[in-house]
Structure formats: structure tokens, C-alpha cells
Amino acid sequence: VVDIGKLYAQADVFTFDPGFTSTGSCESAITFIDGDKGELLYRGYPIDQLAEKSHYLEVCYLLLYGELPTVAQMEDFEGRVTKHTMLHEQMKNFYSGFRRDAHPMAVVCGVVGAMSAFYHDSTDINDPWQREVATIRLIAKLPTIVAWAFKYANGQPMVYPRNDLSYAENFLHMCFAVPAETYEVSPILSKAMDRIFTLHADHEQNASTSTVRLAGSSGANPFACIAAGVACLWGPAHGGANQACLEMLREIGSVDKVGEAVARAKDKNDPFRLMGFGHRVYKNFDPRAKVMKESCDEVLGLLGIEDNETLKVAKELERIALEDEYFIEKKLYPNVDFYSGIILEAMGFPTSMFTPIFALSRTVGWISQWKEMVEESSRIGRPRQLYTGPTARDYTDVAAR
Ligand code: ACO
Numbered sequence: 001v002v003d004i005g006k007l008y009a010q011a012d013v014f015t016f017d018p019g020f021t022s023t024g025s026c027e028s029a030i031t032f033i034d035g036d037k038g039e040l041l042y043r044g045y046p047i048d049q050l051a052e053k054s055h056y057l058e059v060c061y062l063l064l065y066g067e068l069p070t071v072a073q074m075e076d077f078e079g080r081v082t083k084h085t086m087l088h089e090q091m092k093n094f095y096s097g098f099r100r101d102a103h104p105m106a107v108v109c110g111v112v113g114a115m116s117a118f119y120h121d122s123t124d125i126n127d128p129w130q131r132e133v134a135t136i137r138l139i140a141k142l143p144t145i146v147a148w149a150f151k152y153a154n155g156q157p158m159v160y161p162r163n164d165l166s167y168a169e170n171f172l173h174m175c176f177a178v179p180a181e182t183y184e185v186s187p188i189l190s191k192a193m194d195r196i197f198t199l200h201a202d203h204e205q206n207a208s209t210s211t212v213r214l215a216g217s218s219g220a221n222p223f224a225c226i227a228a229g230v231a232c233l234w235g236p237a238h239g240g241a242n243q244a245c246l247e248m249l250r251e252i253g254s255v256d257k258v259g260e261a262v263a264r265a266k267d268k269n270d271p272f273r274l275m276g277f278g279h280r281v282y283k284n285f286d287p288r289a290k291v292m293k294e295s296c297d298e299v300l301g302l303l304g305i306e307d308n309e310t311l312k313v314a315k316e317l318e319r320i321a322l323e324d325e326y327f328i329e330k331k332l333y334p335n336v337d338f339y340s341g342i343i344l345e346a347m348g349f350p351t352s353m354f355t356p357i358f359a360l361s362r363t364v365g366w367i368s369q370w371k372e373m374v375e376e377s378s379r380i381g382r383p384r385q386l387y388t389g390p391t392a393r394d395y396t397d398v399a400a401r
Contacts, residue, residue, distance in 0.1 A: 084140035115223035123221035147174030202365030245276035246341035276338030
């Protein structure tokens with residue numbers, strides 16, 4: 001590996017690579033993707049094996065520390081995470097400053113950003129103990145932050161975390177339990193939720209992770225860096241695609257309109273794109289989509305809602321697009337977000353909650369990448385630009401313009 005940056009800096013030249021399609025920005029031992037083979041490995045373990053045999057907190061441990069935990073290590077990790085699931089009571093009050101009709105992702109951006117104001121005893125990035133506490137706090141508190149954004153939007157009282165439940169069960173409990181009623185977390189739904197968390201846990205140098213690394217390269221504290229990642233994730237070309245995809249399926253509305261939507265997506269004069277299709281790296285298939293599709297069929301089957309119109313539109317769209325020359329030639333396949341939205345809707349989440357749930361799942365990836373970067377001490381990220389503006393010119397007085 002040649003650090004071309006140093007060589008080029010000496011010669012005062014740089015590569016022009018808009019969208020960073022061919023620029024490696026760091027070395028990392030966390031996640032491996034082979035876009036041609038459709039392979040995704042977390043610390044060497046294939047994503048399908050982890051989705052089937054592991055569970056999200058174990059995957060968090062793996063991403064953070066590099067190895068699968070022993071029983072004792074897992075117990076210790078779980079204990080540390082559950083110790084931090086509560087939010088500072090003043091943070092609860094902080095929510096009431098937002099409008100009730102705000103997008104939950106806007107609220108999550110704000111609350112995560114505010115974490116450094118509530119937990120400033122773990123913002124010293126040079127102290128390994130504080131880094132560790134911040135890491136655990138982020139993983140432990142994100143489900144509470146996201147669930148409370150949901151509760152706040154619904155006008156319901158916030159439900160406190162239950163540490164006797166698993167990570168996924170507790171999240172569903174905080175979202176759907178109502179104090180006046182008993183709420184039993186369905187094992188089918190908690191398994192599906194856990195899978196969604198696992199499949200979204202990390203994805204090497206995507207836009208939001210690169211944002212976290214870039215923010216971290218300046219020495220910013222971990223909460224501020226993760227808030228930057230949350231903000232970046234929101235866009236429809238990235239984490240916002242799950243919401244955009246389900247809204248698109250609903251807008252298409254019926255199976256007979258699918259052909260029209262595919263024709264629009266192929267029309268270069270029409271900005272319409274099939275949301276949930278395509279990926280910058282996967283050019284054969286998205287291995288997460290494969291697992292998610294299975295999970296989707298399973299959840300809908302078990303909930304008895306296979307007859308859903310949105311699902312029929314999704315299946316028809318998948319069928320037509322996979323047979324269409326345009327999509328084959330451009331190697332556009334359904335990505336993970338094509339199926340995750342359908343599952344989340346079946347669970348009872350509104351579309352506005354899809355991206356916040358993605359943010360909560362990805363927090364472990366962001367913080368693992370941040371941790372790796374800080375431990376290796378890297379240079380500040382500072383891309384160059386190709387200037388296209390005017391050459392130097394003299395200021396003209398306003399009367400003379
Ligand atoms: N529908 C129709 N055409 C598409 C689509 C699509 N979803 N995606 C790409 N194309 C076409 C482009 O028009 C382009 O055509 P051209 O070569 O004739 O100009 C070609 O395929 C390549 O597309 P790019 O935008 O250059 O590919 P890029 O790698 O930059 O973009 C992206 C990848 C952003 C994911 C894109 O495929 C897209 O916008 N998809 C829809 C949004 C989406 O689902 N995002 C989620 C990504 S996964 C994740 O974040 C978890």
C-alpha cells in the first residue's frame with residue numbers, strides 16, 4: 001500500500017475523484033466488502049452467518065473488539081451496556097423543546113448532538129477509559145433516544161428501558177408499550193428487529209461513516225462525531241432510502257402501475273429513481289438484501305399479512321426490474337433498504353421511523369470506526385478541490401457595479 005497522499009502533497013498535485021469512487025481514505029480491519037462477489041464480512045465473519053447464528057449485541061462486541069466474545073466477556077459487555085440504557089432526566093425535558101410534528105430523525109440528530117452537553121465526562125478522546133465509556137453510552141442509549149423520539153411524536157409518555165429484555169426486545173418495548181396496558185414483545189418481531197440491527201451494523205467507508213471519520217479526524221468528541229454521522233445518514237441516497245422506498249411503493253400503489261414506474265426510472269430526462277435499487281459497491285447483489293428478503297417473507301408469513309398491496313407492488317417491481325435490460329446492464333439490484341421498510345411497516349412503525357432505526361443500528365459501526373481511527377492517530381481529513389471560479393480580480397466600488 002502506497003500512501004499516495006504524502007507523495008502527491010510533496011509534488012503539490014492531487015487526484016480528482018468526485019464522489020470518492022476510487023479513493024481509499026483509511027486502513028481498517030473492521031468490515032470487508034467484495035462488491036463483485038456480493039460478500040460482506042464483519043471482522044472476517046460472513047454477514048449471513050452472523051444474521052442467522054449471532055445476535056446484535058454479540059455483533060457489537062465483535063465489531064468493537066475484533067473477536068467473538070466468550071460467555072464471560074459477553075456477560076460483562078451486556079452488563080456494561082444495560083447499565084447505561086437510561087437517559088439523563090434533563091434529556092427527557094430536552095425533547096419537549098421540539099415540535100411534536102418534527103421528523104423523528106430531526107429529533108434524533110438534535111438529541112445525539114446534545115449528548116456531549118449531558119455526558120461531558122466522557123468526551124476526552126485522549127483518555128482510553130472515557131473513550132470506552134462514550135462508546136458504551138452511545139450503544140446503550142441510542143435505542144432509548146430513538147424510541148423516545150417515536151413516543152414524543154405520538155404524544156405518548158416515554159417508556160423507560162427494561163434491562164431484563166434483550167437489546168431488540170427492549171427497543172420494541174420502549175416503542176410500543178403503553179403504561180396503561182401490558183405489552184408482550186413478540187419473539188418473531190424481536191428476532192426480525194435484531195436482524196435489521198445486525199445487517200445495518202457496519203458497512204465500511206460509506207457516506208455517514210466517512211463523515212464520522214472526517215469529523216473525528218479534527219479531534220471532535222465522539223458524540224459530536226456520531227451526530228455528524230446521523231445527519232449524513234438522513235439523505236435519501238443513503239439511510240433515508242428505506243423511507244423513500246416504502247413511500248415510492250405506496251405511490252406506485254398497484255401492481256399494474258409498476259411498468260410505468262420502471263419506464264420512468266429508465267428515462268434519463270426524468271429524475272425519478274427506483275429507491276431501494278442500486279449500490280455504489282455491490283454490483284451483483286447486496287448480501288444483506290438476501291437475508292432481509294428471507295426475513296421479510298418470514299415475518300409477513302408469520303404475521304399473516306402476505307396479501308398486503310405494498311408487498312405485491314414490491315414483488316412485481318423486483319420481478320420486472322430483475323428481468324429488465326437497463327437494470328441488468330447497469331447492475332442495479334434491490335439493496336437492503338428495499339426489504340427493511342416492508343418489515344418495519346409490518347411491525348407497526350411509520351415510515352418516518354425507518355431512518356432513525358437505521359441510525360441506531362449503525363451507531364456501533366460508526367463508533368467502532370471512530371475508535372479504530374483515534375487509536376491509530378491519523379491526520380486531519382482534508383480533501384482538495386478543482387477550483388472553477390473566477391481568477392483574481394480587483395474589488396469594484398458599489399456605485400461602479
Ligand atoms: N434507479 C434508476 N437508475 C439508477 C438507479 C436507480 N435506483 N441507481 C443508479 N441508476 C443508474 C444511474 O442513472 C446511472 O445511469 P447512467 O450510467 O446512465 O448515468 C447508473 O445507474 C449509475 O448510477 P450512479 O448514481 O452513478 O451510481 P452510484 O454508485 O453513484 O449511486 C446509489 C449508488 C446512490 C445507491 C444509487 O444507485 C441510488 O440513487 N439508488 C437509489 C437510492 C438507494 O436505494 N440508496 C440506498 C443505498 S444502500 C444504503 O445506503 C444502505
